[in-house]
Amino acid sequence: xxxxxxxxxxxxxxxxxxxxxxxxxxxxxxxxxxxxxxxxxxxxxxxxxxxxxxxxxxxxxxxxxxxxxxxxxxxxxxxxxxxxxxxxxxxxxxxxxxxxxxxxxxxxxxxxxxxxxxxxxxxxxxxxxxxxxxxxxxxxxxxxxxxxxxxxxxxxxxxxxxxxxxxxxxxxxxxxxxxxxxxxxxxxxxxxxxxxxxxxxxxxxxxxxxxxxxxxxxxxxxxxxxxxxxxxxxxxxxxxxxxxxxxxxxxxxxxxxxxxxxxxxxxxxxxxxxxxxxxxxxxxxxxxxxxxxxxxxxxxxxxxxxxxxxxxxxxxxxxxxxxxxxxxxxxxxxxxxxxxxxxxxxxxxxxxxxxxxxxxxxxxxxxxxxxxxxxxxxxxxxxxxxxxxxxxxxxxxxxxxxxxxxxxxxxxxxxxxxxxxxxxxxxxxxxxxxxxxxxxxxxxxxxxxxxxxxxxxxxxxxxxxxxxxxxxxxxxxxxxxxxxxxxxxxxxxxxxxxxxxxxxxxxxxxxxxxxxxxxxxxxxxxxxxxxxxxxxxxxxxxxxxxxxxxxxxxxxxxxxxxxxxxxxxxxxxxxxxxxxxxxxx
Numbered sequence: 111x112x113x114x115x116x117x118x119x120x121x122x123x124x125x126x127x128x129x130x131x132x133x134x135x136x137x138x139x140x141x142x143x144x145x146x147x148x149x150x151x152x153x154x155x156x157x158x159x160x161x162x163x164x165x166x167x168x169x170x171x172x173x174x175x176x177x178x179x180x181x182x183x184x185x186x187x188x189x190x191x192x193x194x195x196x197x198x199x200x201x202x203x204x205x206x207x208x209x210x211x212x213x214x215x216x217x218x219x220x221x222x223x224x225x226x227x228x229x230x231x232x233x234x235x236x237x238x239x240x241x242x243x244x245x246x247x248x249x250x251x252x253x254x255x256x257x258x259x260x261x262x263x264x265x266x267x268x269x270x271x272x273x274x275x276x277x278x279x280x281x282x283x284x285x286x287x288x289x290x291x292x293x294x295x296x297x298x299x300x301x302x303x304x305x306x307x308x309x310x311x312x313x314x315x316x317x318x319x320x321x322x323x324x325x326x327x328x329x330x331x332x333x334x335x336x337x338x339x340x341x342x343x344x345x346x347x348x349x350x351x352x353x354x355x356x357x358x359x360x361x362x363x364x365x366x367x368x369x370x371x372x373x374x375x376x377x378x379x380x381x382x383x384x385x386x387x388x389x390x391x392x393x394x395x396x397x398x399x400x401x402x403x404x405x406x407x408x409x410x411x412x413x414x415x416x417x418x419x420x421x422x423x424x425x426x427x428x429x430x431x432x433x434x435x436x437x438x439x440x441x442x443x444x445x446x447x448x449x450x451x452x453x454x455x456x457x458x459x460x461x462x463x464x465x466x467x468x469x470x471x472x473x474x475x476x477x478x479x480x481x482x483x484x485x486x487x488x489x490x491x492x493x494x495x496x497x498x499x500x501x502x503x504x505x506x507x508x509x510x511x512x513x514x515x516x517x518x519x520x521x522x523x524x525x526x527x528x529x530x531x532x533x534x535x536x537x538x539x540x541x542x543x544x545x546x547x548x549x550x551x552x553x554x555x556x557x558x559x560x561x562x563x564x565x566x567x568x569x570x571x572x573x574x575x576x577x578x579x580x581x582x583x584x585x586x587x588x589x590x591x592x593x594x595x596x597x598x599x600x601x602x603x604x605x606x607x608x609x610x611x612x613x614x615x616x617x618x619x620x621x622x623x624x625x626x627x628x629x630x631x632x633x634x635x636x637x638x639x640x641x642x643x644x645x646x647x648x649x650x651x652x653x654x655x656x657x658x659x660x661x662x663x664x665x666x667x668x669x670x671x672x673x674x675x676x677x678x679x680x681x682x683x684x685x686x687x688x689x690x691x692x693x694x695x
Contacts (some may be wrong), residue, residue: 151403153395155204156220156384160210160255160394167218167226169458169488170418171636172430186398187633190222190488191416191614196401199227201236208239209385210394211255215248219458219489220327221508221599223250225613227334228259236261239383243376244269244367252366262376263367264355269355271366273325273332278316280306289527293554295566296519296594304519326598327510341365367604408569412630414621415450416614417441422687423462423470423494429636432459434466440635441473445480449634452482452625454474454617455502461494461687464518464569471576474501482624486617487511487608492596493687496607500576503624506617507608511655514607516577517594517686518570520562524553581606 168185173187188196200206209230212326216223234240234257242255245264252269255261263269285292285307293305305313312320336346345364354360361367371379381392395403417440421431428436444450455474461467477483478501485491485502492515499505507513529535529551536551547558554562570592577588583606591597591605610616622630 125530134430151395151399153203153400154387154393155205156207157205157393157395158208158210158384159206159400160396161226162212162396163214165193165213165397166221167216167609168420169219169222169456170420171634172418172432173420186396188220188397190225190400191632191634192573194225194229195612196397196613197226197233198478199404201233201238206238206395206400208241208380208430209233209258210380211240211242211258212244213251213254214245216250216254217251220250220331221487221489223254224330224508224510225615227254228613230254230257239588241376241380241383243373245269245373247355252477253331253335256338260368261339261366262369262371262379263358263361264372265358265370267358267370269366270362270564271350271355272353273350274328276320276324278306278312281311282307282310289525289529289531291526291553293522293524293559294519295522295559296517297561304521307521322601323512323596323598326600330509330598330600339365344412347441364644365547411436411449412625412627413447413450413633414452414454414618414625414627414630415444415447415635416454416456416618416634417444417635418456418458419470419495419498420456420458420488423459423466423498425463425466425469430468432462432466434469436636437470438473441470444635445477450481451630452484452621453477453626454484454486454614455484455499456486456488456614456617457491457495457499458488459495459498460490460492460512461497461502461515464494464497464573467512468492468572470498471501474498482621484617484621484624486612486614487513487599493517493594495578497573500580502580504610504617504620505608506612506614506620507602507609508613509598509600509611511599511602512596513602514591514597515594515601516570516588516592518566518571518573519594520566522548522554522562524548524550526552527660656689 164186167190168187169190171189185385197209200209209565211230218226230240240258241260241262242258243262243264244251244255245267247255247263247267247269249270249272252271284290294304296304301303305316317398320393331344332350333343335341336343339346341349341364349355349364349366354364355366358367358370362370377392381388381390384392386392417437419432419437423432424434426433426435444453474483482503483501485499485505487499487505487507489511491499491507491511491513496515534551537545538549538552540546544555544557544561546552547555547561574585574592577583577592578585581588587606591607597605597607599608599611603611618632
C-alpha cells in the first residue's frame with residue numbers, strides 16, 4: 111500500500127511539473143510571437159497611407175488590450191498623437207503619394223476623428239490625393255471619409271447617416287421589483303448620473319443639457335460633412351432626415367458618394383493615379399506600420415512628456431483606467447526627471463472617485479510648481495476628469511469634448527426589502543450611537559443621510575473652490591454653470607471653463623514654447639506594457655470572465671451590464687462622475 115501511494119504521488123508531481131513546463135513554453139512562444147510581429151518596416155516608393163479596419167485609434171497606452179486571449183489579433187492600436195504625427199510626416203514624405211480611407215466603421219472617439227480629419231485636411235494642401243471607399247459605412251467612418259477628394263461606395267453598400275440620438279436606461283422599477291433600495295444624495299440638478307435609480311424617464315434638466323450637447327456636436331460634425339461634400343445645409347438635413355444614405359443610388363444622387371464601384375475598381379483608380387501598370391503591385395501601408403518605419407529608439411535631450419489619463423478615476427494601483435496610486439507615481443517621476451522640461455496632461459475621463467481625484471490633483475499642483483503643466487481634453491474631461499485639470503497653466507479642449515459636470519453625488523444601495531421577502535432579517539448590537547449608520551440589509555440611518563449630505567456639499571464646495579482658483583472666477587459664476595451640467599468644448603470656451611480650442615498637438619507645442627524649448631522630443635507616459643506583462647495581467651480570473659462575457663454580448667451591451675452589476679458603480683462613496691457617454695456610431 112505504501113508503494114502504491116508513492117507511485118500516485120510521483121505521478122501527481124510529474125503531471126504538475128509537465129503542466130508547468132508546458133505553460134512556460136506556451137508563454138515564451140506567445141511572447142516571441144508578439145515580439146516577432148513588430149518587424150522593421152520599409153516604406154516603398156509610390157506608397158499609399160491607408161486608414162482601414164485594422165487601425166484602432168486609442169487615446170492612451172492604458173487602453174491597450176493585448177493579452178493572452180487576443181495577442182494574435184490583426185488590429186493595430188495607434189495612439190492619436192502618433193497618428194496625427196504620421197499624417198503630418200506623410201505630407202512631406204516623397205514615398206507617400208496619397209491617403210486611402212477604407213474604413214466601414216471606426217473604433218475611435220469623436221475628438222480623435224476630429225483630429226484625424228483636421229490632419230488629413232492639412233495633408234491635402236500638399237497636392238497629394240485623398241480617396242475613400244466604403245461598403246457598409248457607419249456614421250463615424252463617413253464623417254472621416256467625407257474629407258476625401260473623392261468618395262466611392264460599393265454598388266450594394268450603404269452609408270448610415272442618421273444624426274445623433276441618445277437612449278438612457280432606467281433601473282428604478284427593476285430595483286423596486288426586486289427589493290433593492292438605493293439612497294441617493296447629490297448636489298446639482300443636472301447631475302443626472304443617479305437618475306436611472308430615481309426615475310423612469312429623463313428629467314427636464316437632463317433633457318435640456320442632452321439636447322444642447324447633441325445639437326452642439328451634430329452642428330459641428332454635420333456642417334463639416336456638408337462643406338466637404340459641397341452640399342447645401344438645408345439639403346444635407348433632408349438627406350439625413352430621410353436616411354438617403356441607406357440606398358446606394360440615393361447616396362449617389364444626393365452627392366454623398368461620387369461613384370458606385372467595386373473595391374477592385376477602386377484599387378485600379380489609385381493605380382492609375384500613381385501611373386502603375388496592370389502588373390505592378392499597389393503598395394498600401396497602414397498607419398501602424400508607417401509609424402513603425404520611423405519610430406525612434408530611446409529618446410535623448412529635452413523632452414515634453416505627455417501623461418495620458420484615460421478611463422474612470424479610482425483608488426488603487428491598477429494599470430488600466432486612472433488609479434490614483436499609479437498616477438501619483440507617474441507624476442512624481444515626471445517631477446524628478448530633469449530631461450522632462452514640460453508636461454502635457456491628456457485627460458479622457460468621465461470622472462469617478464472624489465477622493466482619488468483629489469489625490470491626483472494635489473500631486474499635479476506640486477508638479478506645476480517645478481515645470482509647465484498644460485492640459486489637453488479628449489472625448490471626456492467631466493466631473494472628476496475636469497477636477498484633475500485644475501492644476502493646469504492652460505487648458506486646451508476639442509470642440510466636441512464633453513466637459514464640465516461640476517457636481518458631486520453619492521449612491522448607497524441596500525437590500526432590506528429583498529432580504530425580508532426571503533426570510534432574512536438582522537438585529538444590531540453596537541457600542542456607539544452611529545456604529546451601524548449604514549447596513550446593506552437596513553440602509554442608512556437618518557443621521558447617516560445628513561452626514562453624507564454634508565460630505566457631498568463639502569466636496570462640491572471644494573470642487574468649485576479649485577475651479578474658481580484656476581479659472582479666476584467667483585464661486586457664484588462657477589456655481590451658475592456647475593450644478594452637474596455637462597458642456598461641449600465649444601460652449602466651455604464661451605463660458606470660460608477652458609482656455610483654448612485645440613488638439614493634443616497644439617497643447618504639446620504650447621508646452622514646449624512655455625518651457626522655452628526650440629528642439630525637443632515627445633515622450634509618452636505611462637509606457638505600454640510589454641507582451642510578457644500583458645499576458646500575465648490577462649491571467650487574472652476576473653479579467654478572463656469579463657472578457658468572455660464581453661466577447662459574447664458585445665462591448666456596448668457589456669457596458670450597460672456594468673452599470674447594473676459592477677461593484678464600484680454602486681460603491682458607497684462620494685463620486686464625481688459624468689452621467690453618460692456620447693458616441694457617433
